[in-house]
Amino acid sequence: MTSDKQLQDIKFSVLDLAPITAGGGPADSYKNTIDLAQHAERLGYTRYWLAEHHSMPFIASSATSLLIGHVAAHTSSIRVGSGGIMLPNHAPLVIAEQFGTLETLYPDRIDLGLGRAPGTDQITAQALRRDSSSNGHNFPEQLEELRGYFDPSLKTGMSNVRAIPGEGLDIPIWLLGSSGFSAQLAGELGLPFSFASHFSPNNTLPALELYRSRFQPSETLAEPYAMVGVNVIAAETDEEAQRLATSLKQQFLNLVRNTNLPLQPPVENMEEIWTAQEKAALEQQLGSSIIGSPETVKKELQEFLDRTQADEMMVISQIYDHQARLRSYEIISEIVN
Template sequence: MSQNILQNTKFSVLDLVPIPQGKQHIEAIENSLDLAQHAEKYGYNRFWVSEHHNMESIVSSATVVLLGYLAQGTSTIRIGSGGVMLPNHAPLIVAEQFGTLATLYPNRIDLGLGRAPGTDQLTAQALRRGKQESVQDFPNDIEELQQYFSIENQDSKVRAIPGEGLDIPIYLLGSSTFSAQLAAEKGLPYAFASHFAPAQLFNALNLYAEGFKASEENKTPYPMACVNVIAAETDEEAQRLATSLYQFAMGIITNTRRPLPPPIDSMDGVWSMEQEAMIKNMMYFTFIGSKNTIASELSKFVESTGVKEIIAVSHIYNHEARLKSYKILSDIFSETTA
């Protein structure tokens, strides 16, 4: 299959800021900045960080603080949230925080929004102070946030300063059809979390495309998809690196989340047949292999989904190997463009 379909597809990074086993929190954060700097050099479009709480394996809980650190250490790549879990925060606080970021780093800040808690239910209760979310809370909170960003809000008694009147693009994130329909209704870009929840991908993208209503900011739909990518010089090397991701996923399905483990020669004896099936189903859109292998498989994915941007997340234990993986992926896109 021709790989020319990738030439009009943007490519970006999602970083969960994972903690490699045996490393300190500061090393994970410094690795994230180093990755962002390399992604900028490699030509990636944007670098997003996701909000997670109460996880030994991830240090992205203070997402906005990390975004400021990353933006300060880079100069051209877009920096944003993939995403801020809006029900955990008052819309006014989010508007002020991202207004501050956009003031410090003009035309570089993205605001991706999700409605999941990004954690377990007990921690979600601690974050939300017992607030019970209704179906309409998320749509209403988005409207409130958009109002704070609007220049028309200058006559309001409650204002986001800074934030008011700034151009801060909003993206809706989701793993089901709810946010797809909401993004279509509001005329917003939509990013699907197919890296861990593949089941509703095609249904969500179809609903988004069919229901999209043009907005002042977005005249046409802008579908995006996040996928796992583990690239190496050979398919065999990539498959070995992928065992870190599989072990990481084991922690998710067994609720025993630990720092990202080093790769092993084989998962035989580590997971059962049922666990293997569950993990490979959950990680269905995972692209593992050499440059040629990944280029071929990603081309098929983009052709079948019609997404305009691929957001790659790479759970690779060794930082240099992770940089190498992102370099190989960037080469795939740059070569098809050339």
């Protein structure tokens, strides 16, 4: 699929997993997060999202709402939000109060992206959720409850329970997904949708088609608005970008092997680390990743836009060296502006 839509026609944003790198700790991650957020703001990125993950030694954004507030306090104009809050891990009232507080402190700058996965393994999910019935199947009901705290006209029950702050605030709610469930729900509710192409590339086009075909205009949106997450690692040369990308590949390999480690330094040769089967599996899972020089990245970003017809791209750059990570986002901004 192609169209006249060019990279300059869409918005670009940042997804930060607050990576903990080998030899560093969460304090270093938060320092780098603030540095990257300020860098992204200067470069003109639209929004800066943080993701909820738990019990992962390479991700420091478990207390996502707290970190969103920290980033918002150290920036002035970029939108800050969750990519996402895993709603089944929380009481909807608590999320309404947290994001009501964030929106009150930082008006018109907060986004609430919601997912239904646990953002962790099943044992940790049990520790988070306590109740085994909270497994994501009741996500539509949780979402309805949450939206009712912001807009009492949507309430269907517990009419005396109020989110203060939160009630009456217009906080954009996005649905996030890596399959068709949230795509269909977002379409039926007329909400913006963000798809996790960065780790589920094969489901990207079917999910976007489902979202657009099921879309019903709402007070929020008159027409579909689709964002896609994409791994982009940009450097001065293809060779350097490929070398930097070995940190991302090692991270996914460690997940497959269940040997979670901090984000590892790049290596010269992945062939010495993975098996042929692991290589094939990871190359499929990371199939939409864009890795290369400015010329390569520009070409592949445009091809990805041609295929997805996305309204916005959210860039994830899992790079071990912080300065190289800053430079990657800089290269992308030079390409798309």
